[in-house]
Amino acid sequence: MAVQGFIGTHLIALINNLYPSAKIYNLDIVENSHKGKSAYINCDVRSNINIDVPVTSEDVIFNFAAVHRTPGHPDQAYFETNIRGAENVCAFAEKFGIKKIVFTSSIAPYGAAEDLKTEETLPTPNTPYGISKLVAEKIHIIWQAKKLNERQLTIVRPGVVFGKGENGNFTRLYWGIRGGKFFYPGRKDTVKACIYVKELVRFMLYRLEHHDEGVELYNCTFEPAYTIEQIVEVMKKATGIQRTVVKIPGGVLMAVAGIVGLLGGKALGICPARVKKLMISTNICGKKLADSGYKFHYTFEEAIRDWYEDNDSLYLR
Structure with a gap:
């Protein structure tokens, strides 16, 4: 099995x-600490994948490789990694007759809208990220279609x-x-819309065990999705924060973010693009997942508490 990064950990x-x-x-371009529980191989999916390990048709590929933070990268970076990477991963699976791939896409292909x-x-x-992820999905679907059954x-x-580690x-x-x-x-x-990383990886393994052939697509989010106010209140409750969060007109906050950005706030993730992103819903339906037979291990509040406990109940990181 091959995995990468935050979700892969x-x-x-x-x-x-x-x-x-x-x-x-x-397989990754950066070595992560997994306490000896996996074998690290330096690999850049933007190039042909050649690794000197035993590979069989019974292996499973988990493809998490992506340039994903948006805004934050030049447009070309999303296409180069996400599209070329998908092509190279599928070519590797083709070469060794691997039959199973789990591909982590994104809700970005839906586009930003309230519906x-x-x-x-x-x-x-x-966005370039959303476009690149949709193309990457199609590349994987073409790989599967070559041997449908x-x-x-x-x-x-x-x-x-x-x-933890997000x-x-x-x-x-x-x-x-x-x-x-x-x-x-x-x-x-x-x-x-959001999902706890531990829930996401459990669902991936669940689908491997309950899916024999073909292509399946799942939105992965709590159902129904939470509002920003609900998220803030649960986060405060689970971590013991006693603070009132007030509402400020969007235009005022955008202007302040612009000034802060000019003063170096971009390094802290403070910029008009991020404020604008906060003002637009990611209203994603998770009903298909909820009806799949998979049983959630955590409520949203339990997930935040578990994350807090993973950081010795000091903070969320």
Whole structure:
């Protein structure tokens, strides 16, 4: 099995717990600390994948490789890694006759809009990241179609993935609340679909065990998705923060973010683009997952508490 990065770290821990004899290869351009539970191989998916390890048709590929933080990268970086990477991963699977791939896509292919999105919604991506992820999905689907009755492809489109090691949207939100630097930008009812990383990797293994062939696509999010106000209140409750978060007109906050950005705030993730992103819902339907037979191990509050406990009940990071 091959895994990478933040989500891969949690997948490795779960596989080692459930299948201690499984051999795991961690292919990445940066070595992560997995305490000897996986074999690290330096690999850049933008190039042909050639690794000197035994590979059989019974192996499983978990493809998490991506340039994903947005905004934050030149447009070309998303296409180069996400599209070329998909091509090279599928070529590797083709070469060795591997029959199973789990591909982590994103909700970005849906595009930014307030309407509820299901797996049947026509994707209309409006960012380089979303476009590159949709193309990467199609590349994997073409790989599966070459042997329809043999190959198994699971595509997951997670909302915001949070948990230990994330260092992304939820981490910034927590430290913003804790430091008194987060304000609701014009509204409190913005929907922000999300999923706990431990829940996501459990669902991936569940689908491997309950899916024999073909292509399946799942939005991965709590159902129904939570509003930013609900997320903030649960985060405060689970971590013991006693602070009132106030609402500020979006235009005012955008102007302040612009000034802070000019003064070096971009390094802290403070910029008009991120404020604007907070003001637009990611209203993703997780009903298909909820009806799949999979049983969630955590409520949203339990997930935040578990993440907090993973950091010795000191902070979220």
